[in-house]
Amino acid sequence: MLDDLNSRPGNGEASGEQWVPGGDRTGDREVPLSTKAQAAVHRWLDGETPEDEAVLADTKHVEMWRRVNAETSRRRQVMTPAYVETRIMQSLPAGVPRVDDTTVAGTSTDRELKLSPVVAAAAAVGLLALGAVLGAIFAAL
Amino acid sequence: MSSPAQQQAAVDQAAIDQEIIGRVLAGEREAFSTLIRRYSDPLYRHALGMTGSPDVAEDILQSSFIKAYEHLSEVRGRFDAWVFRIVANACKDWLKNIRRTHLSYDEDDQASGYATPDEELDRSELRSDLDRALAQLAPSLREAFIMKHVEGRSYEEMADLLGTTVGALKMRVHRAREALQGLLEEKYA
Numbered sequence: 001m002l003d004d005l006n007s008r009p010g011n012g013e014a015s016g017e018q019w020v021p022g023g024d025r026t027g028d029r030e031v032p033l034s035t036k037a038q039a040a041v042h043r044w045l046d047g048e049t050p051e052d053e054a055v056l057a058d059t060k061h062v063e064m065w066r067r068v069n070a071e072t073s074r075r076r077q078v079m080t081p082a083y084v085e086t087r088i089m090q091s092l093p094a095g096v097p098r099v100d101d102t103t104v105a106g107t108s109t110d111r112e113l114k115l116s117p118v119v120a121a122a123a124a125v126g127l128l129a130l131g132a133v134l135g136a137i138f139a140a141l
Numbered sequence: 142m143s144s145p146a147q148q149q150a151a152v153d154q155a156a157i158d159q160e161i162i163g164r165v166l167a168g169e170r171e172a173f174s175t176l177i178r179r180y181s182d183p184l185y186r187h188a189l190g191m192t193g194s195p196d197v198a199e200d201i202l203q204s205s206f207i208k209a210y211e212h213l214s215e216v217r218g219r220f221d222a223w224v225f226r227i228v229a230n231a232c233k234d235w236l237k238n239i240r241r242t243h244l245s246y247d248e249d250d251q252a253s254g255y256a257t258p259d260e261e262l263d264r265s266e267l268r269s270d271l272d273r274a275l276a277q278l279a280p281s282l283r284e285a286f287i288m289k290h291v292e293g294r295s296y297e298e299m300a301d302l303l304g305t306t307v308g309a310l311k312m313r314v315h316r317a318r319e320a321l322q323g324l325l326e327e328k329y330a
Contacts, residue, residue: 038322042315046296061322064330068321071267072290080185084199085177088206096168097213 041065151219158220162213173213177206180221183292184228190287191232191280193272201231225302229284236280267329274324278317285313286321 040057043049045065054062158179164172181202188198205227209220216223275283288294288302289310296307296314303310322330 038319042318045290045318046311046314060330061326064322064326067267067329068271068325069290071264071271075186075190075291076293078182078186078189080181080202081195081199084185084202085174085181087199088177088203089171089174091203091207092170092173092210093207096170097166097210 037061045069154221155219159216162216162220165210166214173206173210176209176220176224180224181206184225186292187225187287188228188232190275190291191229191283192235193276197235201228201235205231222302229303233280233284270325270328271321274321277324278320282313282317282320285310286317289314 037058038061040049040054041061044051044054044062051062158176161172161175165176184205185198185202188201189195192198192201205224208227209224275286278286284303285299288299289296294302296310299310300307
């Protein structure tokens, strides 16, 4: 898949990403526009082209990204400390997880409201009575 | 794009996870440790990348798994994607609340693969500079860069986990790279 490496806000951006001027910290800083050399580096870093092509286009930045990649590859090997699993298991609440429909991680909380006909009729009568009382009070004022 | 074999493996994994979830909900509490072992490493790396602090990453991992346990009956679909969103949201909340500007892996005791003291010194310097540069990125750009470069995920996988498009994520990763390049090139390019 080929990138649209020249995509910028107001330049026919088709990704749906909304750009807000100054909306984040990097937005306040000048970020150089993609050049052909930069595009070649992105394609290499995205695994779309071999490194040789990027080297031909932009040797000095390829060298920099090689070093950054070595560091990020090292971080990819980081493991969770062994004691963490035990700590988590010991911190779990007692008992079986509850079964309900409250939210987590952005899920929906829609609850169905169920009323029996008797309760609905009683509620309607109550609301009418309340309305009549409030009406009488306002009329007296 | 993932291959049919990878897709099948993901389907199989999801079925195994659902079976484990069923056991936990039936009262077999210890079965939850299987889910922790299976998914803690990528989640820890994400939290560490986003916060820069091993202590904070551990706390986020712990609170996220507790939340996952408490709401386990609500899992619809893939457990790994669901728990990733809990961790990712916790990281963003932490960044929002703390507004840390300095990231450090100083407590990281991972073995070094560098041969000489000079190389070790260079690496240590790059590590600090990269942390400082990452800390200057907006959370959404940092998240995209960490997922792509540190966690080694494909754009398709990232889009699946974050619920956005491949195009939007490519743009975020490219913007993150360009910002990092601007911050690091004077010294390293």
